[in-house]
Amino acid sequence: MKTEPAAGARRRVVIYARISDDREGRRYGVRRQERDCRKLAEELDVDVVEVLIENDISAYSGKRRPKYDRMLKMLRSGEADGVLALTSRRLQRRYREAFDFLDLVEERSLLVATVKGGTYDLTTADGRREARRKAVDDQHEAEEIAERVRDAKQDSLREGTYRGGPRPFGYESDGVTPRSLECLACTAATDFVITRTDTETGDDFAVAAHCGACGGPAHIVEGSEAWLVDKAIDSVIAGESLGSIVRRWTADKVLTVPRRKRLEDGTRTEPTGRGWKHTELRRVLLRPRNAGLMDHRGEIVGKAAWPPLTTEEKWRAAKTILEQPERRTSFGNARKWLGSGLYVCGALVGRYTAPDGRVFLFSGYAEDDDALPLYVAADGPDGQQWTPRELEAEFGKLKAAEVVPVPEGRRGCRETMRCSTSGRSSGATKIAYRCRAAVHVTRTAELLDGYVEALVVERLSRPDAVSLFVPSPKVGESTEQLALRANTLRVKLDQYSADYADDLITRKQMLDGTARTRSKLTEIEGEMSRRATVPLLARLPIGTPGFEQAWEAYTLERKRAIIDALMTVTVLPSRRGRPKGFKPGTGAVYFDPSAVRIEWKAPR
Secondary structure (H helix, E strand, O other), X not given: OOOOOOOOOOOEEEEEEEEOOOOOOOOHHHHHHHHHHHHHHHHHOOEEEXXXXXXXXXXXXXXXXXXXXXXXXXXXXXXXXXXXEOOHHHHOOOHHHHHHHHHHHHHHOOXXXXXXXXXXXXXXXXXXXXXXXXXXXXXXXXXXXXXXXXXXXXHXXXXXXXXXXXXXXXXXOOOOOEOOEEEOOOOOOOOEEEEEEEOOOOOOEEEEEEEOOOOOEEEEOOOOHHHHHHHHHHHHHOXXXXXXXXXXXXXXXXXXXXXXXXXXXXXXXXXXXXXXXXXXXXXXXXXXHHHOEEEEOOEEEEEOOOOOOOOHHHHHHHHHHHOOOOOOOOOOOOOOOOOOOOOEEOEEEEEEEOOOOOEEEEEEEOOOOOOOEEEEEOOOOOOOEEOXXXXXXXXXXXXXXXXXXXXXXXXXXXXXXXXXXXXXEOOEEEEEEEEOOOOOOEEEHHHHHHHHHHHHHHHHOOOOHHHHHOOOOOOOOXXXXXXXXXXXXXXXXXXXXXXXXXXXXXHHHHHHHHHHHHHHHHHHHHHHHHHHHHHHOOOOOOOOOOHHHHHHHOOHHHHHHHHHHHEEEEEOOOOOOOOOOOOOOOOOOOOOHHHEEEEEOOOO
16 A cells, blocks of 8 residues: 655555575575565665564465564554565465455555565555455465475375485485495495386385496495494384483494574574484484385375485384383383382282271182282171282272282292392392382392393203294295385285276275285284284304303393393292391391292293
8 A cells, every 4th residue: 555654754654575495594585585675765765674584484384473473463563564575475475364464554654565576555445456366365375385395296106116204213304315335236326316116016116225436236324324324224113212222323433414503593403413313313313214104194005206215114113112002101201120010929819908997808800801819808798809900999908918929830929120229238238129019029120130041041052942042933035025015015006096086986996905905014014014023032152062151242231131031020928037147237138049040931
């Protein structure tokens, strides 16, 4: 709208500059906008009171634009009488937002001028129609751009090609070349070509990296990002925790992919990497792209046109482990003792006393799959039976008495053990395992752990360890055949949707076919995961004298995983009194192996 300032007064305007995408943070686009708007201000003979710049912020996304809000506030409060911008599209990309802005302009007789479109004129019906039509056209253009981008991504999805975005850890900025490669023939470290070779049937394809200079095959360099991803997946399968991997990467100075951080004024810092967090590492290891797979909205839709960093079966095995519901989501309290939360209490309580003085006596075991111990009230005529948990829920904290070892094949307490201090002995604090439920059993942690470790090393060093603890491979399809079948089924799922869209099949046929195909795909994926998770012990040098030395080098998490796969450790109540000949006060300690029950597990 053309308005004339009061006699002797000059209009005060703000310059608003915005660019939607500036990931590099260079601000070249907004600088040009500001320069052109200042020239326009000189032509219109107005004073620029403030320059508002929003860098790398979209007006179509609907996200809040702080500087745009600041501009509206200045116009409403009278701090400014007008706005200058490069085009109307820099101001708004949504017609509802533009209509509100035009109402404000008309209400307060504001000056709005653009370098490319001239000055707004809202004094006539035609001028107001033209301004509103322009707002609708701007949104239409933004929607067309969004559709083209979406269609391009859909094409990439169908072809399995990279869809763009920040550089993924383990790959170069093109998103398809593993970081880092080396030619096996000429040892070149740059200029590699990623080739895709389709099978004769066209149902599958293979992706490989070759040297651009000599055409020789390339391999992943040890210690590179791609190599680290594969080794981290191996570590997860072997039982190592994310915290342990993060600590190792931190010690080796492995950083995340350098990123530019956006500042409050819209600018970005220089690219910098930072140390890893557990959540970041988990997210990277769970990426389907590590196994050369494409995903769309959380669902795997086919094979990707870039070399995988690890095999699909290993990735699925790690994914199964990392997504287990029982895994801890808080990493602040890492395990510090071998059997904490792993060893179980083997006490059978003969008598419980409730806080109100009522006494409950052991009466037998429940005749169901759990076979829990049952208790009856000593003075109760009704004969009602209770489990320990039911007693505690009904009467409160119980006091245990007449605690004896549970018979073999029967269930006693079965609560896991935790570690805590057990007072001071000879001036030193001792760490002991205790039952989580009550003081049923207590055992010195160092002695119990040493006993368990000695058993593991002795048993897995025997020549027959492999035949006893590693399952024989099942005869069946190879891993490559399973992967081919899985990819074929994924293509079939897409075909059902396409056939339904083309009216070649009914909705019921699509749903039935999709359900059957998904069931088969889930079965194959489960088998691939099982094949990678079973060899926890098979990956160890068991059955050889060198296992003892290897055991010493394992992390605590890996030792715990091996023990969990190998045995169940039940800590029984010990006999009263000290062993014959033991003299207290001499600094000597005693340990009763008969108060620990070891149940060796069959291979799974």
